[in-house]
Amino acid sequence: MDINNLKTFLAVVRYGSFRKAAGDFYISPRAVSKQMDQLEDELGIKLFERKKNRSELTEDGHEFIVTAEDIVNTYTNEINRINTRKKNQVKHLRLGFSSSNQAIALQRKLLPMIDKEYTVDFIQQSGRRLIELLQAGELDFIVTPYYFLDNEEMKTLKMISLFTGELVVGISKNSSLSKQEYVKVEDLEDRDIFYYSPVESAFMQDVLIAKFPNHFKKEQIKRAPSLELRDAYVASNQGIGFYPSVFVDVERTRNPMIEFKHLDTTNNIAYSSALYYRKDANDEIKKIVAKLG
Known part of the structure; x- marks a missing residue:
């Protein structure tokens, strides 16, 4: 599966337009349409209903978004990991946040606690998706809201209220x-x-x-x-x-x-901008948490 086709698909989803997605990659709308045809042929499903001057996601298209994001994120993370190893950069952190406000909380509270020797990768996703990635061990920390409601899926995680x-x-x-x-x-x-x-x-x-x-x-x-x-x-x-x-x-x-x-x-x-990490986090993660007090 061509990773570029997946990236283009996610750009079309983000903008709701073949033309705007084409601008991200400096290609023509026709080239975007061809990439989407290739992706649909490979998957054997229809991702878009093409209408005059616009395209709408089908039900299969909506369901494919998370899969496409997973593949692209996994690919990107792996490329980053390989490049990091090549540069002999030993310490690496993967951080997720769910909105620009949560990015502000991350900058104000967490980033000052991270030593300069670390390289850091960032990802923005919905809160629920970040939780899934953290539980799967694909992220080290996430910053997302806590609404003071019971949530069973959070039982495997630890939380610190930042604000x-x-x-x-x-x-x-x-x-x-x-x-x-x-x-x-x-x-x-x-x-x-x-x-x-x-x-x-x-x-x-x-x-x-x-x-x-x-x-x-x-x-x-x-x-x-x-x-x-x-x-x-x-x-x-x-x-x-x-x-x-x-x-x-x-x-x-x-x-x-x-x-x-x-x-x-x-x-x-009640509301909190909260930092989450796994209960079985490694010692490096725990050292950073300890600095937060």
Whole structure:
């Protein structure tokens, strides 16, 4: 299987466009289409429904995304490992984070604890996918939110809270709710809620329903494939978003049309930007953890 075809496939998924994906690799849209034809022929499935001026993923196409990501990531990690060995760089770390906010937490807390002798590889994925990769031993650390909800799949991992706060609600300045000092959850029940996830996932729907039982329905809680899109929907008063209080200073800088309000509620709105590592981590990992206190 041609790794370049897989990389091109993921670029098409990311941009939703053959033309935009072509720009990433300095090739023509026709060349992208040919690569996708080759991939479909090799797999024996149809990945895209090609329509005039646009292409949409089929059900098989959606299911193939994680497989393609695994192959590309494994290939990239192996190439990096080989190159590292060639350069005789002994110490190597693999770090994952789930969003730009989690990358900030990683930079503020974890990176200062890592000695200069280490080389570091980074990967950005959804929180659930990062957990799977960490459990499989393909990552050393991940930084992703903890929502203070029971989660069986985390039992094999250890966690350190890097920043702890609560969820606040982001509301467009064009909304009358933005003028209130506090916002009640009941005032939000008829509004769409936008959350960020780079892949199709119901995880945040489950989190918000668990945190605010009997207040929201699943169909109200909608995925945006980028932080920028989520913020654009909120800023234009098409819905609301829940944001971590620990990153509100950053959010205010990049979202001048959004007001961030505390919630007047007894619901569980606790939030943490958390560092995870395996319970059976090696001594090098444990030394870094010890520096975090």
